Amino acid sequence: MSIDPPAPTSAGPSTGPSTGAGRPTPTLLAPDRARQLAGEYGLKPDEYDRVLAILGREPSLTELGIFSVMWSEHCSYKSSRVWLRELPTRAPWVIQGPGENAGVIDIGDGLAAVFKMESHNHPSFIEPYQGAATGVGGILRDVFTMGARPIANLNALRFGMPDAPRMKQVIDGVVRGIGGYGNCVGVPTVGGEVNFHPRYNGNPLVNAMTVGIARADRIFTAAATGIGNPVVYVGSKTGRDGIHGATMASTEFSADSEEKRPTVQIGDPFAEKLLIEACLELMATDAIVAIQDMGAAGLTSSSVEMAGKGGMGIELVLDHVPQREAGMTAYEMMLSESQERMLMILKPGREAVAKAIFTKWELDFAVIGHLTDTGRIVLRHQGRLEADIPLAPLESEAPLYRRPTAETPRQPVIEAGAVADPVGIGPALARLVGSLDLCSRRWIWDQYDSMVGGQTAKRPGAADAAIVRVEESLEQGGARALAMTTDCTPRYCLADPEEGGKQAVAEAWRNITATGGLPLAITDNMNFGNPEKPEIMGQFAAAVRGMAAACTALDFPVVSGNVSLYNETEGRGILPTPAIGGVGVLDDVAQAVGLALPPGLDLVLIGETRGWLGQSLWLREIAGREEGAPPPVDLAAERRNGDFVRSQIRQGRVAACHDAADGGLLVAVAEMAMASGTGATLATPPPGLPAHAFWFGEDQARYVLAVADAAPLLADAAAAGVPAMRLGRSGGRDLVLPGGETLPVAALAAAHEATLPALMRDQG
Amino acid sequence: MQAGIVLFPGTNRERDMALALQRATGRRPAMLWHRDTALPPGTDLVVLPGGFSYGDYLRCGAMAAQSPIMRAVADFAGRGGHVLGVCNGFQMLTEAGLLPGALLRNATLRFLSMDCHMRVERADTPYTGRFQRGAVFRATMAHGDGNYFADEATLDRLEGEGLVALRYATPAGEVTAAANRNGSARNIAGILSPNLRVLGLMPHPENQVDPQIDGTDGLPLFESLAEALAAA
Numbered sequence: 001m002s003i004d005p006p007a008p009t010s011a012g013p014s015t016g017p018s019t020g021a022g023r024p025t026p027t028l029l030a031p032d033r034a035r036q037l038a039g040e041y042g043l044k045p046d047e048y049d050r051v052l053a054i055l056g057r058e059p060s061l062t063e064l065g066i067f068s069v070m071w072s073e074h075c076s077y078k079s080s081r082v083w084l085r086e087l088p089t090r091a092p093w094v095i096q097g098p099g100e101n102a103g104v105i106d107i108g109d110g111l112a113a114v115f116k117m118e119s120h121n122h123p124s125f126i127e128p129y130q131g132a133a134t135g136v137g138g139i140l141r142d143v144f145t146m147g148a149r150p151i152a153n154l155n156a157l158r159f160g161m162p163d164a165p166r167m168k169q170v171i172d173g174v175v176r177g178i179g180g181y182g183n184c185v186g187v188p189t190v191g192g193e194v195n196f197h198p199r200y201n202g203n204p205l206v207n208a209m210t211v212g213i214a215r216a217d218r219i220f221t222a223a224a225t226g227i228g229n230p231v232v233y234v235g236s237k238t239g240r241d242g243i244h245g246a247t248m249a250s251t252e253f254s255a256d257s258e259e260k261r262p263t264v265q266i267g268d269p270f271a272e273k274l275l276i277e278a279c280l281e282l283m284a285t286d287a288i289v290a291i292q293d294m295g296a297a298g299l300t301s302s303s304v305e306m307a308g309k310g311g312m313g314i315e316l317v318l319d320h321v322p323q324r325e326a327g328m329t330a331y332e333m334m335l336s337e338s339q340e341r342m343l344m345i346l347k348p349g350r351e352a353v354a355k356a357i358f359t360k361w362e363l364d365f366a367v368i369g370h371l372t373d374t375g376r377i378v379l380r381h382q383g384r385l386e387a388d389i390p391l392a393p394l395e396s397e398a399p400l401y402r403r404p405t406a407e408t409p410r411q412p413v414i415e416a417g418a419v420a421d422p423v424g425i426g427p428a429l430a431r432l433v434g435s436l437d438l439c440s441r442r443w444i445w446d447q448y449d450s451m452v453g454g455q456t457a458k459r460p461g462a463a464d465a466a467i468v469r470v471e472e473s474l475e476q477g478g479a480r481a482l483a484m485t486t487d488c489t490p491r492y493c494l495a496d497p498e499e500g501g502k503q504a505v506a507e508a509w510r511n512i513t514a515t516g517g518l519p520l521a522i523t524d525n526m527n528f529g530n531p532e533k534p535e536i537m538g539q540f541a542a543a544v545r546g547m548a549a550a551c552t553a554l555d556f557p558v559v560s561g562n563v564s565l566y567n568e569t570e571g572r573g574i575l576p577t578p579a580i581g582g583v584g585v586l587d588d589v590a591q592a593v594g595l596a597l598p599p600g601l602d603l604v605l606i607g608e609t610r611g612w613l614g615q616s617l618w619l620r621e622i623a624g625r626e627e628g629a630p631p632p633v634d635l636a637a638e639r640r641n642g643d644f645v646r647s648q649i650r651q652g653r654v655a656a657c658h659d660a661a662d663g664g665l666l667v668a669v670a671e672m673a674m675a676s677g678t679g680a681t682l683a684t685p686p687p688g689l690p691a692h693a694f695w696f697g698e699d700q701a702r703y704v705l706a707v708a709d710a711a712p713l714l715a716d717a718a719a720a721g722v723p724a725m726r727l728g729r730s731g732g733r734d735l736v737l738p739g740g741e742t743l744p745v746a747a748l749a750a751a752h753e754a755t756l757p758a759l760m761r762d763q764g
Numbered sequence: 765m766q767a768g769i770v771l772f773p774g775t776n777r778e779r780d781m782a783l784a785l786q787r788a789t790g791r792r793p794a795m796l797w798h799r800d801t802a803l804p805p806g807t808d809l810v811v812l813p814g815g816f817s818y819g820d821y822l823r824c825g826a827m828a829a830q831s832p833i834m835r836a837v838a839d840f841a842g843r844g845g846h847v848l849g850v851c852n853g854f855q856m857l858t859e860a861g862l863l864p865g866a867l868l869r870n871a872t873l874r875f876l877s878m879d880c881h882m883r884v885e886r887a888d889t890p891y892t893g894r895f896q897r898g899a900v901f902r903a904t905m906a907h908g909d910g911n912y913f914a915d916e917a918t919l920d921r922l923e924g925e926g927l928v929a930l931r932y933a934t935p936a937g938e939v940t941a942a943a944n945r946n947g948s949a950r951n952i953a954g955i956l957s958p959n960l961r962v963l964g965l966m967p968h969p970e971n972q973v974d975p976q977i978d979g980t981d982g983l984p985l986f987e988s989l990a991e992a993l994a995a996a
Contacts, residue, residue, distance in 0.1 A: 179875050183906065184816040186776020270774050270819025362773060449877045449906040451971045452814075454780030456978070469977065471779065479976060589976050 026060035026385045034058045041068035047399050054393045062331045062379060062387045069297035069335060070304060071398050073565050078399040079531035080563040083544045087558045088551045093520055094559055100221055101142040101292060103559025104214070105521045107585045109473055112216040113482060114148035117156070117209035117525040117581040119564035123264040124206040128173025133181040133267035135208045137339055140185060141293035144276050145342060147220040147283050148212025151453060152468050153182045155192040155208050156486040156525065156579040160201030162436075162759045170204055172763040177267075178208070179447040184269035185276065188456050189448035190466035193486050193579075196436040199494075202569030207525040207562075209581040211484055213470055220283060222292040222302075224310035224345045224371055229289055231303070231314060231369040232351070234278070234358050235341035236271045238299070239324035242337025271340040271363070278361040279342060287350035294341040300334045302343040303369075304377055308391045313374035318381040322364040330379055330386035345371060405541045406534035411495045414628035416611035416693035419619065425691055426741045428622045429666055432696070433674070433748050435621045438663050439755035440674075457481060461675065463594040464514035464659055467586065481589035483517030485582050489662065490575035492630035495615050497539040497576050501546025502633040506700060507661060508582030509554045513642040514657045514703055516591045516649035517584035519554065524561040524580055529573025531565045539576040546633075547578060553635035554642075556582070593649055595658040596675035602710035603680060603727040605665065606717065607641050607702030611693025617663045618696035631698050638701040644722045645703045648713060656706040666695035668704050669727070673735055674749040682728035684738040691738075706730060765993040767793035767809040770837070772828045777814035777851065777968065784970035785811070788986030798831040808993050809846045810837050812853030814906070814968060824867060824909045825855030834860050846890060846993065847962045851907055854954070854964035863955055863964045864922070865914030867907075871947025875908040880945065880967055882953045883933035886926055889960045890992035894984035900937045901981040903967035905946075910966040912948035912955075919949055930954035930965055 029037065038048040041064065051059055051067045059067065069075055077084065089097035095112055096104035102116035120135025136153060143150050155178055160167045182189045187210070224231075242265035282288060290310065292302045299321070307314035318333050328336075346354055351367060358365035372378070377394075379387040421428070432438050445460035455474075458467035465485040473480035487507040493500030505522065512519040524547065529536040551557055567574040586592055597603075613619050614628025648654050656676075660668040666682075673679055685694040707713050710726040717724035735743045767785050769778050778795065785793045793811070794804055803810065818827035828834070834856070841847050841862055849857040857863040870876055881902050884895040895901070914922070922928050930953040932944045944951045946966070954965030969982025 176874075179877075183875060183877070183908075184774070184776075184819065186815060268819070270816060270821065273774055273776065273816070446878050447875045449875075451877070451904040451906060451968065451978070452777055452780065454777075454783050454971050454974070454977065457976060459978075471783075 023388065024385050025057060026063065026387055028058040028060055029064065031058055034064060037064055038068065041065065042072055043068050047071055050397055054390065054397060060387055062334055063389055065331050065335045066300050066387060066389060069300055070394055075297050075301055076398045077563055079401050079403055079565060080526065080540065081400055082402045083541050086544050086548050088548060089557050089559065091555060091557045094557055095216060096219060097559050098561060101145050103521060103523060104146065104219055105559060105583065106216055107480065109476055109478055109480060110216050111470060111472055112214050112219065113211055113583055114143050114146045114214055115209065115211040115523055115581065115583055116142050116560035117207050117523040117579065118142065118562040119525050119527060120206045120208065121203065121527065121564050121567055124174055125170065125204055127264040128170045129177040130264050130266055132174040132177030132206050134265045134339055135206050136178055136181040137267045137269065137272050138295050139208045139210045140187065140272060141295065143210040143212040144279055145220065145291050145293045146214065147218050148214035149280060150187045150210050150212040151455065152211045152466065152484055153187050153189045153208065154466065154484055154486050154581060156488065157192065157194045158200045158205035158490065158577060159194065159196050160204060161196060161198050164201035167201065168760060168763055172760060174206055175444050175447055181267055181269045183449040185273045186452050188450045188452050190450050190456055190468060191460055191484055191486060194441055194444065195490060197490065197575055199575045202572065203567045203574050205527050205574065205577055207579045209486060209523060211482060211583060213472055220288060220291050222290050222306050222309055224290045224306040224312050226289055226345065227371055227373050229345050229348060229371045230351055230367045231316060231371065232344045232346050232354065233321060233341065233366045233368045234344065235275050235363055236268060236338060237322040237324040237364055238333055238336050239338045240328065240332055240336060241265050243332060243335045265337045265339050267339050274361040274363055275340055275342065278358050278363055282354055282357050285353060287346050287354050289345040289347055291342060291344045294343055296337065298335065298337045304391060304394060306343060306345065307371065307377060308395050313372035313376045313391065314369060315372050315378040316369035318379060320366050320368040322366050330381040334379065403531055403537045404534040405538035407538050408497055408542060411614065411627065411629040414614040416613055416689055416697065419613055419623055421690065421692040423622055425695055425737055426743050428618060428692065428696065429670055429743065430748060430751055432617060432621055432663050432667055433670055434751035434755050435617065436755065437617055438667060440753045442753060443756035443760060457589050457592055458515065458594055462596065463592065464511040465517060467515060467589065467592045469589045479589045481586045481592060483512045483515045483584040483586060485511040486579060487511060488577055488579040490577045491615050491626065493543060493576040493578065495630045497542035498546035499630050499632055500576065501543035501578055502550040502635065503700060504578050504580045505547050505550035505554065505556060506633050506638050508580040509556050510642055510659045512582050512584035513646050514659050516593055516646060517586050518646065519556050519582055519584040521557050521559045522580050522582045524558055524578060526561065526563045527567055527574060527577040527579065528565050529568045536573060543576055543578045550633065550635055554639055591650055593654050593657050595656055595672050597672040597678045597680065597706055597730050598655050598676065599678045599731045601655055601706040601708060601730045603669065603730060604705045604707055604710050604713055604724055605702060605727045606645055606705060606722060606724050608637065608699060608723040609665065609694060609697060609702065610699050611689040611697040612699045613693055613697055616696060616698040618692065631700050633700045641701045641703065641722055644717060644720050645705065648705065653707055653713065654705050658704050660702040660704055661698065664696040664698050670735060670748055672704060673745045674752055677733065677745055678730055679732040679734040679736065679745050680728050680730045681736040682738055683726060765789045765791065765808060765990050766806045767811060768796045768803060768807045769793050769811045769813055770796045770798060770833055772798045772817035772831060774817045774819055775813055775815035777970065780970045781811055781813045784973040784986050787973050788983060789990045796833060798828065798833050800833045801836060803836050803840055809848065809989065810840060812849040812856050814851035814853060817852055823859065825852055825859040828856045829859035838862060841962050844959060844961060849964040850968060850970065851966055854966055855909065857962065857964040862962055863957060864918050865912055867909050868911040868913045869909050870911050872945065876945050877906040880905045881933050881935050881943065882930040882967060883937050883939065885928050885931055889929065889956060891963045891985055891988055892929065893988040893991055898937060900933055900935060902972060903969045903982050904971040905967040907966055910946040912952045914949060922955055925958060927956045927958065928952055929956045929963055
């Protein structure tokens with residue numbers, strides 16, 4: 001493996017007075033013991049050598065803990081950073097790209113959307129309820145720490161097969177945990193996606209996304225400034241929970257993962273709710289210089305990153321840290337991942353104003369230190385020096401790996417004519433709509449409060465993206481709304497990570513477009529296996545390549561993100577899962593269209609249908625084959641078709657719209673029909689393709705529109721060079737297939753709705 | 765109409781409620797703090813909104829019911845003031861003894877977030893004047909503990925005195941077990957005090973007041989209040 005930048009030599013680090021003759025030193029670990037502990041904490045031997053070079057001596061236990069969490073994969077992105085740089089992050093509407101707690105985009109009217117998605121995969125497998133709950137809590141803090149009121153939560157979940165050991169408990173616990181936290185804090189959970197696949201049996205994925213609204217000129221960041229300014233701790237007390245959670249999240253699972261349960265944090269959504277209100281109240285004053293939540297690696301990462309970003313030093317007296325348990329050591333306080341805590345730098349003299357607000361909300365408030373000009377983090381506890389580390393090399397000399405990559409072998413293209421239809425169109429549809437990856441998610445979203453806030457215009461299941469009106473816009477006499485979605489098709493990513501990466505971005509863009517929204521930016525959550533395996537790193541690199549191409553072509557930059565590696569159990573990795581969270585804007589919420597099919601309308605298909613069966617759900621569920629190249633994404637067609645659809649919606653000509661994605665065209669039509677109970681009579685497809693390839697192929701860049709009259713739309717499409725065809729007409733209570741086969745919508749809906757409740761019945 | 769919405773630690777549907785009241789009355793309601801010991805002069809409606817006061821870590825509403833402001837609210841109700849408690853607010857009203865019964869864990873043992881339909885059992889109250897008796901309206905419900913319980917004698921008394929305001933029903937108005945998702949006794953969704961001025965209900969009519977968002981099924985409840993209090 002090559003290392004970039006080169007490791008420091010034995011001559012010592014290039015920056016900082018590390019050995020500092022005469023500097024007091026904390027109690028140091030014995031050399032052999034220190035090296036052994038470093039290994040246990042996840043530092044590789046060469047990484048530990050860098051620690052020694054930076055310090056010019058052995059570390060204390062607390063110092064070793066700080067290095068090990070800051071240099072963990074989770075905090076340092078040491079395997080992924082070189083690739084993430086390839087992602088486009090700029091656009092005229094981007095206010096803050098990657099590198100802060102969350103991304104920020106301009107949505108007009110002087111308002112900004114602040115958002116990010118983050119994984120809590122490892123904790124959610126060990127302790128599903130708390131793992132998922134604290135995942136929601138953590139991402140909420142990333143957003144409100146920037147001055148935004150959270151207005152929507154979404155998630156992207158991947159579960160193993162329900163008959164796998166423990167999996168139903170995991171599904172149940174994760175859903176309860178997401179609901180338990182989000183419902184209590186009063187942020188509506190408005191959207192999400194779920195897949196099931198055996199490759200997640202031992203490693204489910206829980207990715208949580210929060211979107212908030214702030215004034216565009218009132219964004220708070222983490223860079224600490226002002227020598228002598230007070231460092232203030234607010235929120236819940238620090239306990240011994242979650243110590244070394246970030247390190248746990250940077251290793252594979254093994255059979256002893258149960259023993260890691262104490263590293264999972266416990267969530268307190270009530271405290272979080274108070275913290276949101278108190279922070280937003282304080283942010284309305286001018287007291288705050290900088291603020292950051294204590295997320296992964298808790299007090300360590302927040303203090304190191306805030307001081308580091310501001311080019312400052314920081315000195316903390318840990319005796320002042322509010323503690324939940326007696327006898328906590330400096331090491332425990334610095335490594336704790338207790339939840340619902342924030343670190344702030346205040347302007348001098350504003351402590352009393354701030355304290356009054358936190359006291360009103362019954363939260364702890366403590367001045368625990370101050371900023372210095374030393375460029376070092378210095379920790380004291382009970383009169384003893386516990387740590388003294390130069391901050392610049394802690395960041396600049398953090399490991400950065402360009403790990404070897406191996407390309408995923410190309411899969412053969414499966415010709416539409418080469419796969420026989422074993423069951424017929426109607427029976428295949430009936431089975432597909434009840435299959436795990438296509439069945440109704442109602443059992444899940446019925447446990448999430450999607451309406452709190454009173455601004456949810458399209459709730460789960462109502463449209464391709466969730467629509468939430470912006471209350472601040474309403475107050476200005478407007479009706480601006482956000483369109484939000486999460487998307488990824490992991491089976492495509494496994495077969496071809498580059499096309500899969502493209503497709504994930506394109507589908508998020510398409511889902512926003514299908515509501516009439518203008519897609520603006522994404523957050524990404526890169527879930528992959530062990531990066532030390534070349535084939536996994538190759539998946540990562542290729543997915544980034546595909547995502548970058550799609551982001552560029554669609555003007556859909558990345559503004560925040562998170563990487564979760566080592567998603568493996570007993571050496572077997574997950575499907576590569578670059579989950580995309582997309583955000584778009586509607587100038588007027590009244591423009592938003594849903595997917596429920598009204599009666600008496602023409603159905604029009606936008607986009608080209610080639611009958612692409614490779615990696616389709618039809619091929620997997622009906623033909624029993626999980627293979628082939630996934631559908632290619634033609635980004636020019638994607639852009640052209642989507643822009644056309646959006647303009648039609650904005651002209652008020654579209655009554656309902658749904659993208660044709662998983663399951664293909666007929667599944668898309670059925671989903672529209674099931675959402676309203678209205679049927680449709682479908683036209684005979686053009687000659688040249690087998691019927692099952694036409695109806696179930698998963699060609700990209702396609703939409704189904706319901707319009708009063710197809711003719712003018714088809715004329716507009718022809719003029720715009722957009723492939724379009726009339727697909728049929730809505731009405732009645734049945735789906736009538738070409739040739740007369742009749743499927744009652746109610747029967748399809750019953751199959752669609754029955755799957756998850758039946759599977760989860762025994763979970764109480 | 766001068767309305768006040770009480771904020772408790774953990775309240776989270778106060779903004780929804782404020783928007784609903786503002787839409788119906790044209791006036792922005794006052795936000796009251798749980799530590800206050802008196803209501804602002806001129807208050808003629810107190811709303812205890814939804815949320816998770818004190819995290820619902822003890823029995824839902826039990827901590828909030830002991831808040832300083834609740835003594836003022838009880839005095840206000842005792843003097844004939846109008847008090848509306850929704851969801852967590854309904855739980856507080858039962859915990860504070862302003863309405864009888866209790867809200868137990870949903871019969872499904874899961875949080876329920878979905879639409880429900882309610883049948884209006886009487887239209888001659890300050891909260892339902894704009895409805896016809898027997899009318900059905902849709903509202904969001906979002907709760908883990910909405911299963912209304914009272915002993916048989918209390919239920920009989922509520923029925924006998926006409927204090928059952930709202931019942932879970934099908935969209936066609938049939939009072940069925942299937943329409944009663946949380947398992948409430950006799951499908952009870954909302955009850956009134958004997959003077960008809962205190963109403964507690966579990967669902968959230970405040971989430972259906974805006975045609976741009978999710979329809980206006982709940983708006984008549986707030987318009988009824990505005991009308992009743994304007995006349996008072």
